Amino acid sequence: MQCERAREFVSRGLDGELDEAEKDALGAHLSGCPACAEMARDLARMSRDVRALGREPAPVHVKTRLLDAIRKADAEAPAVAGTWSSRQVSMPRLAAAVVIACLVSSGLTLWLLNTREAGARLEHDIVTAHVRSLLESPIQVASADTHTVKPWFAGRVDVSPVVKDLASDGFALAGGRLDYVDGKRVAVVVYRQRQHVINVFTWAATTARPPHATTRNGYNLLTWSANGVVYCAISDLNLGEMERLRSLL
Amino acid sequence: MAKRTDFERIAVPHLDAAYTLAVWLLRSRADAEDVVQEAFLRAFRAFGNFRGGDVRPWLLAIVRNAAYRELGHRKKSAAVVSLDEILAQAGSEGGRSAKLVESLVDKAASAEAQMIRGVDEAILRRALAELPETFREVIVLREIEELSYRDIAQVIGAPEGTVMSRLSRARTELRDIMKRLIAKEEGHAM
Numbered sequence: 001m002q003c004e005r006a007r008e009f010v011s012r013g014l015d016g017e018l019d020e021a022e023k024d025a026l027g028a029h030l031s032g033c034p035a036c037a038e039m040a041r042d043l044a045r046m047s048r049d050v051r052a053l054g055r056e057p058a059p060v061h062v063k064t065r066l067l068d069a070i071r072k073a074d075a076e077a078p079a080v081a082g083t084w085s086s087r088q089v090s091m092p093r094l095a096a097a098v099v100i101a102c103l104v105s106s107g108l109t110l111w112l113l114n115t116r117e118a119g120a121r122l123e124h125d126i127v128t129a130h131v132r133s134l135l136e137s138p139i140q141v142a143s144a145d146t147h148t149v150k151p152w153f154a155g156r157v158d159v160s161p162v163v164k165d166l167a168s169d170g171f172a173l174a175g176g177r178l179d180y181v182d183g184k185r186v187a188v189v190v191y192r193q194r195q196h197v198i199n200v201f202t203w204a205a206t207t208a209r210p211p212h213a214t215t216r217n218g219y220n221l222l223t224w225s226a227n228g229v230v231y232c233a234i235s236d237l238n239l240g241e242m243e244r245l246r247s248l249l
Numbered sequence: 250m251a252k253r254t255d256f257e258r259i260a261v262p263h264l265d266a267a268y269t270l271a272v273w274l275l276r277s278r279a280d281a282e283d284v285v286q287e288a289f290l291r292a293f294r295a296f297g298n299f300r301g302g303d304v305r306p307w308l309l310a311i312v313r314n315a316a317y318r319e320l321g322h323r324k325k326s327a328a329v330v331s332l333d334e335i336l337a338q339a340g341s342e343g344g345r346s347a348k349l350v351e352s353l354v355d356k357a358a359s360a361e362a363q364m365i366r367g368v369d370e371a372i373l374r375r376a377l378a379e380l381p382e383t384f385r386e387v388i389v390l391r392e393i394e395e396l397s398y399r400d401i402a403q404v405i406g407a408p409e410g411t412v413m414s415r416l417s418r419a420r421t422e423l424r425d426i427m428k429r430l431i432a433k434e435e436g437h438a439m
Contacts, residue, residue: 011417012413015391046427049370050373050388053377055269056273057268058267058282058285062264062282063264066261066289069289070253070289070290073293074252074253239254240257
C-alpha cells in the first residue's frame with residue numbers, strides 16, 4: 001500500500017467507513033511504516049480534540065431575534081383577513097375593510113344556513129360578534145384595571161372569568177362587555193396587542209374541554225376551559241401569540 | 250400557522266448546529282449571527298419544500314449557502330480585513346517548520362500534559378481557522394456535527410466520494426498546520 005492511500009484509509013477508518021479487508025491492509029502497512037503509524041496516531045488524537053471543541057452555542061438573543069422574525073414573517077404571510085387594523089388605516093381602506101367585513105359576515109351567515117353543526121354555529125356567532133365589535137368597538141366597561149372590569153361582570157353573567165392586565169407581556173387589558181352568542185349572554189374580556197384586538201368570550205362550561213384551535217375566515221379562534229369556564233379567544237393575531245395569551249391567563 | 254409551529258419545533262432546535270457552522274465558516278460571531286438569521290428565514294419560507302427525514306442537512310445546506318454569499322461580499326468589498334490574511338502572514342513569518350517537535354501524541358503524554366492540553370485547544374482552533382473553507386467545513390460537519398458522508402454530501406452539494414477524499418486531505422492539512430503552529434510556539438517559548 002502506498003502512503004498516500006494509507007492516509008485516506010486512516011481518515012475513512014476514523015469515520016468507521018472501512019471494511020474488514022481494508023482494515024487488515026491498513027494494519028499491515030502501518031506496522032511496517034513508522035511515519036504513517038505516527039500520522040495515524042496524530043489524526044486520531046486530532047479527531048478527538050476537534051470533537052471535544054463541541055458546538056458553539058448560539059447566544060440567547062440570536063434565538064429570541066430569530067423567533068421574532070419568524071413570527072413577523074408568518075404574520076406578513078398573505079391572505080389573512082383582518083389586517084385592516086394594522087398601523088395606519090386610511091379612511092378609504094377602512095371603508096373598504098368595513099364593506100369586506102360585512103360581506104364576509106353575511107356570506108358566512110348564508111353559508112351557515114346550510115349547516116346544522118352546533119359547534120360551527122357557535123364559532124360563527126363568535127366570528128360575527130368579533131367582527132361587529134371591531135366595527136363598533138362597544139366596550140361597555142373600558143378599563144385597564146382588573147378590579148374594575150372583573151366586578152362589572154358580577155350579576156350580569158353567570159360566570160366570573162379570569163381578567164388580567166398583561167400589558168407587560170404585550171396584552172393590554174382594554175375592558176369588557178356583554179355579548180349574545182349561541183342563544184346566551186356571555187362575558188367578553190377585551191385585550192389589545194398593539195393594534196390587534198383580542199376578544200375573549202367566556203361562558204359557563206358544561207364539560208371540560210382541551211384547547212382547540214381553528215381558523216375561520218382568517219381569524220384565529222382558540223378555545224379552552226378552566227375552572228368551569230369556557231374561554232374562546234378570537235383575533236387576527238397569529239396562533240402562537242394567542243397560545244401565549246392562553247398560557248398567561 | 251401550522252407551518253410556523255412545525256418549523257419552530259423541527260428546525261429551530263438546530264440553531265446551535267447552524268450557528269457553529271456559520272461561526273467556523275465566517276470566523277466571526279457577529280457575522281454568523283446575521284447569516285444564521287437570514288438562513289433560517291429563508292428556510293422558513295422554503296419549509297414547504299422540505300420532504301421530511303433529517304432536517305439538519307437540509308438546514309445546514311441553506312446556512313452554508315448564506316455563509317458563502319457573505320464570504321463573497323467580503324471579497325468584493327475589500328473593506329473587511331480578512332482573518333485569512335492575518336493568519337497567513339502570522340504563519341509565514343516564522344518559517345521555522347523545520348524545527349519540528351515530537352509528534353502531538355508524545356507531547357500530550359509528557360509531564361506538562363495539562364498545560365499543553367490548554368495550549369493545544371487554542372492552537373487547534375487557530376489551525377482549524379487557517380484551513381481553507383472547503384476543508385474546514387467538512388471537518389466541522391464530520392467531527393462536530395457527526396454527519397454521515399451522505400449527509401455531508403447533501404450539505405456541500407458534492408458526491409460522497411468527494412466528501413471522503415476531501416476529509417482525508419483536510420485532516421492531513423490540519424495536522425501540518427498544527428505541527429507548524431506548535432513548532433512556532435516552541436520557538437517563542439525558548
